[in-house]
Every structure is written in structure tokens, then in C-alpha cells.
Amino acid sequence: MMTGRSDLDRLLDVWARRVRLTPAEVADIRQRILATPSPALHDRTASARSGGEEERPSPTLPAPLDPTWWQSFASQVATVIVSATRSGPFATGALTASYR
Amino acid sequence: MATPEQLFTEIFEANHRAVHAYLLGRVGDRELARDLVQETFLRVWRRLDEVAALPSERRQAWIFTVARNLATDTHRSRATRDATIRALDVTAQAESAAAENPETRVQRDELLEELGEAVRALPEDLRVVLAMRVVGELTSAEIGAALGQPAGTVRYKLAKARRALAERLQLVEPEVGESG
Numbered sequence: 001m002m003t004g005r006s007d008l009d010r011l012l013d014v015w016a017r018r019v020r021l022t023p024a025e026v027a028d029i030r031q032r033i034l035a036t037p038s039p040a041l042h043d044r045t046a047s048a049r050s051g052g053e054e055e056r057p058s059p060t061l062p063a064p065l066d067p068t069w070w071q072s073f074a075s076q077v078a079t080v081i082v083s084a085t086r087s088g089p090f091a092t093g094a095l096t097a098s099y100r
Numbered sequence: 101m102a103t104p105e106q107l108f109t110e111i112f113e114a115n116h117r118a119v120h121a122y123l124l125g126r127v128g129d130r131e132l133a134r135d136l137v138q139e140t141f142l143r144v145w146r147r148l149d150e151v152a153a154l155p156s157e158r159r160q161a162w163i164f165t166v167a168r169n170l171a172t173d174t175h176r177s178r179a180t181r182d183a184t185i186r187a188l189d190v191t192a193q194a195e196s197a198a199a200e201n202p203e204t205r206v207q208r209d210e211l212l213e214e215l216g217e218a219v220r221a222l223p224e225d226l227r228v229v230l231a232m233r234v235v236g237e238l239t240s241a242e243i244g245a246a247l248g249q250p251a252g253t254v255r256y257k258l259a260k261a262r263r264a265l266a267e268r269l270q271l272v273e274p275e276v277g278e279s280g
Contacts, residue, residue, distance in 0.1 A: 020117070
């Protein structure tokens with residue numbers, strides 16, 4: 001029988017050295033991760049200057065519409081306006097009768 | 101301003117040993133723990149902006165939360181409790197045995213084999229604190245901070261783990277409080 005804490009400590013120490021990652025494994029893990037695309041980092045000093053708010057990317061503008069789309073749109077709007085302001089048959093009839 | 105690579109390396113170097121020790125205790129498999137270390141730090145890399153902005157103690161908590169979730173997922177998906185049986189592989193790495201008496205080496209290897217069995221047989225919570233202490237070389241306070249447990253609880257678990265190992269290996273474990 002072995003005796004004392006030192007025996008257990010010594011055994012645990014040897015065990016730990018065997019199960020611990022080797023420097024080569026650690027370097028390999030780090031390299032594999034760093035080989036993946038780099039994450040974007042915000043400039044924290046700029047964030048701090050603007051009161052700690054995260055900087056937002058400027059909004060991108062949508063592509064302009066085709067000129068023919070605008071012509072068609074204007075034409076349809078005009079049709080709708082004319083139709084909406086035209087008097088109904090009953091009203092036209094009533095107006096015509098009152099002037100006879 | 102540090103580059104992302106520099107920031108990541110700083111965080112990785114400060115935490116990889118503790119995270120590996122924790123995962124080793126959780127999943128009980130050295131190689132699986134290594135893979136989970138890689139996965140943990142890959143997530144750190146992908147969210148470096150968020151992690152780097154945290155104060156160091158919260159940064160470690162963030163990393164351990166990721167590691168804990170990965171270990172839990174692994175338990176569920178791969179029935180790692182079974183993998184535990186084959187692991188904590190004390191023969192995984194050949195240690196330099198230069199100038200060592202062959203008889204002594206065989207005796208020591210047998211003892212290490214028994215130790216591996218005894219560690220595998222520990223309840224998971226005891227195995228985690230033991231691995232973090234012995235493999236990760238963390239103090240009880242550091243283990244407690246990482247696991248969200250009082251240092252006193254960690255010391256109690258460490259003492260319990262040591263007693264279980266000593267009993268199984270028939271070593272005499274003096275009744276002295278765990279330091280650190």
C-alpha cells in the first residue's frame with residue numbers, strides 16, 4: 001500500500017500531464033480557428049465618442065425604377081382620378097331634368 | 101487597436117486550459133473534450149466583437165456558458181456517458197520514460213490505469229472540479245467563479261473526490277482541508 005497525500009498528488013500530476021492538451025494540439029486548434037473568416041470588429045473608440053451607441057452601417061439605396069414604370073403609373077393614376085370624379089348616371093339625369 | 105487575431109489569441113491563451121479541463125470533466129473523453137474546446141473557441145472567434153467587449157470575469161463566464169451548452173448537447177446527442185468508459189485515456193500520450201526502471205514503469209502504468217478508472221467512476225460534478233483543479237491548475241476560487249459555485253463548495257467536492265480516489269486506489273488520504 002502506498003501512503004500519504006503525496007502519492008495521490010504524484011499520480012494525479014502524471015495523469016494530468018497525459019490528458020492535458022499538448023502545445024502542438026493547442027497551436028493546431030488556434031490555427032484552425034484563425035483560418036476561418038475573420039469576424040468584423042467595430043471601432044470601439046468611435047463608439048465611445050458617439051455615446052456608446054453601436055455604429056450602424058449606412059443604409060443602401062434601392063435601384064431606381066424603370067421610366068416606363070413611372071409612365072404606366074401616372075397613366076393609371078389619371079384614369080382613376082377621372083373615374084372617381086365623374087358623376088354617376090342618376091346624378092347626371094337629375095341635373096339634366098332640373099335644367100329643362 | 102489590436103487585430104482580431106491578436107484579441108482572439110489573448111482570450112484563447114488565457115482560457116483554453118481551463119476550458120479543456122472543464123470539458124474533460126464533463127464528457128470524460130480527452131479527444132472529445134479537445135474537439136469541444138475547438139468548437140467553443142470557434143464560437144468565441146465568430147462573436148469576437150461581443151466577447152472582447154466584456155470585462156474579463158464576464159468574458160470567462162460567457163466562454164464557460166458556451167462550453168457547458170456544448171457539453172450538454174454532446175451528452176444528449178452522443179450518449180457521452182458511454183464514451184466516458186473508453187476515455188480519460190491515460191495511455192493516450194506516451195510520456196518520456198527515459199532512464200526509468202521497466203518494473204517501476206509497469207507498476208506506475210498499472211496505477212495510472214486504476215486512477216483513470218477511479219476518475220471515470222466519480223460522479224460528474226466531482227470529476228469536473230477535480231479535472232479543473234488537477235488538469236486546469238485552477239484554484240478553488242477560480243473553479244467556483246467559472247462554475248458559479250462558492251469556493252467552499254468546490255473545496256468540499258475536491259476533498260470528496262480525493263477521498264474516493266484514495267479509497268479506490270488504497271492510498272491513505274490525510275484528513276487535511278483542501279488548499280487553494
